[in-house]
Amino acid sequence: MSLLLRVAVASAAHDIVPSWPLDSFIAVNPLAGSESRPFxxxxxxxxxxxxxxxxxxxxxxxxxxxxxxxxxxxxxxxxxxxxxxxxxxxxxxxxxxxxxxxxxxxxxxxxxxRTSPLSRLDEITSRWVAAFLTPDPLWPMPHRQHGLYAAWRTLIRHDPSLAPGARRRLRGLPEGPDAGLGWALDQLGVEADDVQRVLALELHQLPGWASHIKWRAEKVGDIDLTSFLAVRFGTRHALQIPPSLTGPIPxxxxxxxxxxxxxxxxxxxxxxxxxxxxxxxxxxxxxxxxxxxxxxxxxxxxxxxxxxxxxxxSLSTAHAPTERPGIQVVMCIDPRSEGARRHLETASTIETFGFAGFFGVPIRFVRHRGKGAVNSLPALLTPRHTVTEAPRDDATATRRVTAARRRDAVDRALHAGESGTATSFAFAETAGWFYGLTSVLRTFAPGLLARIREERLAGRALESSVTVADAFTLEERAVLAETSLRMMGMARFGRLVVLAGHGSDSRNNLYQSALDCGACGGNPGAANARAATVIFNDPGVRELLEARGISIPKDTVFIAAEHNTVTDAITLLDTHSLPASHRALADDFLRRQSTAADRLVRERARDLPGASPRHSTTRLRRRAHDWAEVYPELGLAGNAAMIIGPRELTRGVDLSRRVFLHSYVPEFDAHGTGLETVLTAPVVVAQWINHQYYFSSINPDLHGAGTKTVHNAIGTIGVLAGQGGDLRRGLPWQSVGVGTALLHEPLRLAVIVQAPLETIGQIISRNQVLRDLFDNEWITITARERRTDPWMHYTRYGWHTAPLPPAEGAQQ
Structure with missing residues (x-):
């Protein structure tokens, strides 16, 4: 019976999509389990x-x-x-x-x-699961070490929120979640033939908790859906609420x-x-x-x-430029990079490329003497290579790490003091004046407080390099470099190539990681940019690339950078390793990016609630440091398409920061292997993001996270809207709307490719995930082989001429 029940639970959970915790928030299509069927x-x-x-x-x-x-x-x-x-x-x-x-x-x-009122059951279930999963609580859940079901079984008989009769009904609870679930189903009269259907319907009653528990069962292992369902159905029996036998009926x-x-x-x-x-x-x-x-x-x-x-x-039919650029900038395919690239390229000496923000270098990153690691890679991949930092000066590094750990210890002590039930009043008496001053600065002078913080951090910056050679063999490094260059079609090189990862910097923002780089696992992309730079500058790697037909000039130097998507500033990293011959070129880039950033900040101010292009750039950037600002930036709101092709397709075209841009040149990818990687990885991630915004807009109550103003954080795993109910998945309303109006246009992702149609068709036919997405119309793909060809739209029945707007003056 136990094995059969486990099989039924696994089958019932088939369509449940795992959801990551807030500190590593990964965009997902909440209905990904249905992608094998028509939209x-x-x-x-x-x-x-x-x-x-x-x-x-x-x-x-x-x-x-x-x-x-x-x-x-x-x-x-x-x-x-x-x-x-x-x-x-x-x-x-x-x-x-x-x-x-x-x-x-x-x-x-x-x-x-048809729905049924289950708020009481939802509130009780949510309370128990939240108590079990809250990390490092000041008042830990008793018996937690034995698992959710065992702790609940021991404590539920003392729960004063349940009537005595309800508690008496649970006296027969057996040990173990499998037996407990089977017992509760028997008590509720569920027939054996109905078990799987009933379990599936139950998981969709609290899809937020079910999604996170499915992720946690795979990644952490301290809870699973069987335990969750045992608690859920046991509570149903206690409250005498019969299970649902039918789902929503169209x-x-x-x-x-x-x-x-x-x-x-x-x-x-x-x-x-x-x-x-x-x-x-x-x-x-x-x-x-x-x-x-x-x-x-x-x-x-x-x-x-x-x-x-x-x-x-609107797309261009221009020819590719032939002269060698002075500076090339490779940025993430993220739509927020589109505006930065457009404004940077007002200088004719700058050429930009789009590539997944981890730059093809999947790593597990550990800072110098760091106690934890960051999985900075796409969620589709498993970390196998650990990259660490090597400081230039060990003595200086030791002093700064020690000081940083002291500050962390003080911060933890202060948090415990202000949060503890018995210590909060005493803490306010002794430290209130200090926090009062800090609160005044946070509220009335966030820019000043940010400058103080940035100056302190700049003074403590650690000059270091990343230890790529210890993580990858020379052959592995060469393969990574070759794959990246062929995928983006970079056949010529400027004297300075900037690899700009991206991150978002804002205060008091539970959804911070949702604004960071999705290709880096919801983390900033600086570590990947630094690792990729070391690989591309490696003479041994260049020698192997030369033998494979890719020649990087000796005077080409790669440098890492990070694009802050709130302020649009691009900061160069590891400048201590830049040769003197390229310092002037780097200074020129910094001047040009500063001008481009100011223009882009004003452009974005047209769409940002509470902002205006008439405001100073200082005032607009100050929003990132305001702890009361719910719109520090709009993230990927508006995302609607992904273009895979050479830059001349889009250079000079204002795409309004709505398009993922992945560089690709078919002539540099004779066998289509690069295109296949783009379609099966970046496109899949882009559609996750697109569908998360889509469904958070279409159905914010079920698939979104509600308004930030009533969010109650459950540690770092997620938020509740108020005090109970389901764990809210998806995006907060402030990511997709303002007031009652939508900021995001809910459009399914339109993929646009310049590549041979036959190659695209073959790639789709041999990849089930692409057949599901395109044949079942979850997203669309439109393509042409050459810039002079008409655009063709893909359907499961073949390619057809894509509809274009009527000619000017034609009947609408």
């Missing part, structure tokens, strides 16, 4: 689109036009690609269906869902009377446009192929086609 089939799990009124509002302001609706109908319903005769006029059948969508009908075409197919009503409404409009007599049965046959339950998906696709077609028409 629309996930409607049973909740809304997948906005409401009809939102799309109608977009239509009225021109964000969606009739041509978009018609193109969406043709793509979604191939049988409506022909024409029909209505009265004395022949129309495309798709346009007839699209015309109906323009009618402002009052009925709701969304899914009708509305049934529309009856014939509804189809007749729709046809008559549209016929009335057509008569008003002087098409002559209208055969309602002809209209009804067209509309029958496009039932009302599908209307919102057509609206969503039209919304996406409008953006995608405008994006495609």
């Amino acid at each position: 629309e089939s996930a409607r049973s799990l909740g809304p997948l689109t906005r409401q009809r009124t939102d799309y109608l509002a977009d239509h009225k302001r021109g964000r969606i036009v009739l041509a978009d609706l018609e193109a969406a109908v043709r793509l979604r319903i191939p049988e409506l690609t022909g024409t029909v005769t209505i009265g004395e006029t022949t129309l495309p059948a798709a346009r007839l269906a699209a015309l109906e969508l323009e009618l402002d009908q009052s009925h709701d075409t969304g899914a009708s869902l 509305r049934e197919h529309e009856p014939a009377t509804e189809l007749q009503r729709r046809a008559e409404l549209l016929a009335g409009r057509l008569v008003g446009t002087h098409v002559g007599p209208v055969d309602i049965s002809t209209v009804a046959r067209v509309l029958a192929a496009h039932p009302t339950r599908d209307h919102l998906f057509t609206w969503q696709l039209a919304y996406e086609l409008n953006y995608r077609s405008r994006l495609l028409s």
